[in-house]
Amino acid sequence: MAKQGYHHGNLREALVLGCLRLIEDKGPTGFSLSEAAREAGVTPAAVYRHFEGREDLIAEAALQGYEIFADLMEHAYDAGKPSPLAAFEATGRAYLAFASRFPGHYVAMFESGISIQRTPDLHRAATRALGVMEKAATELAQQIPPEKRPPPQMFSAHIWAMSHGVVELFARGSPGTKSPFPPEDLLETGIGIYLRGLGLIAPDR
Amino acid sequence: MAKQGYHHGNLREALVLGCLRLIEDKGPTGFSLSEAAREAGVTPAAVYRHFEGREDLIAEAALQGYEIFADLMEHAYDAGKPSPLAAFEATGRAYLAFASRFPGHYVAMFESGISIQRTPDLHRAATRALGVMEKAATELAQQIPPEKRPPPQMFSAHIWAMSHGVVELFARGSPGTKSPFPPEDLLETGIGIYLRGLGLIAPDR
């Protein structure tokens, strides 16, 4: 991402990209504004033409992440729509797909400590994304007899927790945790067993 | 943790405690050796009498964590022993209990980037702890007919992932993620549903 002359042309986006790359393999606190500037071939001071500071840059990365994430989730949900079960499973897969295709965004969103209340934009994007998960769970819950139906937020939380756990422990290069199985399989089977436990899949395989 | 005279008396442990407190609410990379020293009422240079450096201090915190963790897991396992199911469930609960009672250790172990290969001691302690989870899973797997029995490491991984996810997303003050349920309940019900899915609990509640 070398600039040609005095003006960069698209510095703002270049900085976000650099931020994502750095955050991805150094963690959110290992990331430095100066290094992002260096990568873009620009003085640290130039960053302040486009962002209020370090935090603001990370927040922008997180925002873009939530937007992509929400789009993916909505798309997955729609694709499985006629069947609540298919829709639900699709969002689960979309979660993992997002985490592995956009690791920098993932970290910016869930590990950087950026509050989703930071700006209205950020809050809106995050709500939209997480809303899809809850909607899928709510619809699926309709298929369980009311008297033994767990609150939809609860099993949306279960699925989220398992997905996040798989990502953190087995998808990223966690310390010494060599994954015995591909993370996709792990999540797929885990969710399968869970749904069977809810009586939503035939008890036999 | 004020020292009385020129000699502190128990600086090594005081530093580990400070490290744990700091790591707990600033994250592993937000932690600084100088600050830990300051908390112990001591010059940064004094740290080098007891540790090789910053990394070494964190590694010690992680080591102590793994020892406590392994003890807890073994104890929980033994308490439920006659029944593989009870033993398995107990280790799940022990995991969450550990994370909430020893958050600093938890972070040092699972989020600090310290490799468990760092020293033989560390590796041994970690292996012991994680071994209990696998042992519990293996025994439980015996109760499933062989032809539809998933590999024990797989469902030990599932449970670990869900536990870790619950801890990260709902037990710690994650950004804007207000937990709709107490994490203990979330994990308890989640594991319950999962085990029902494996046919290890009666299908009805």
Place this chain on the structure above:
DNA sequence: TGTACATCAGTGAACGCGCGTTCACTGATGTAC
């Protein structure tokens, strides 16, 4: 079409800061006789 000028997007030097680490040192403690 050319020129004057406003605006924009960078520079580069400087700042104060806290960090991890090193070093020669010194005060306190423990031990041998």
Place this chain on the structure above:
DNA sequence: TGTACATCAGTGAACGCGCGTTCACTGATGTAC
């Protein structure tokens, strides 16, 4: 019991470093006439 001395566990000053941020500046671009 007293003294000499070795060992231990701290000090404090210094180092070089990279950081985030500020500031007056300047080069490039766009626009009005």
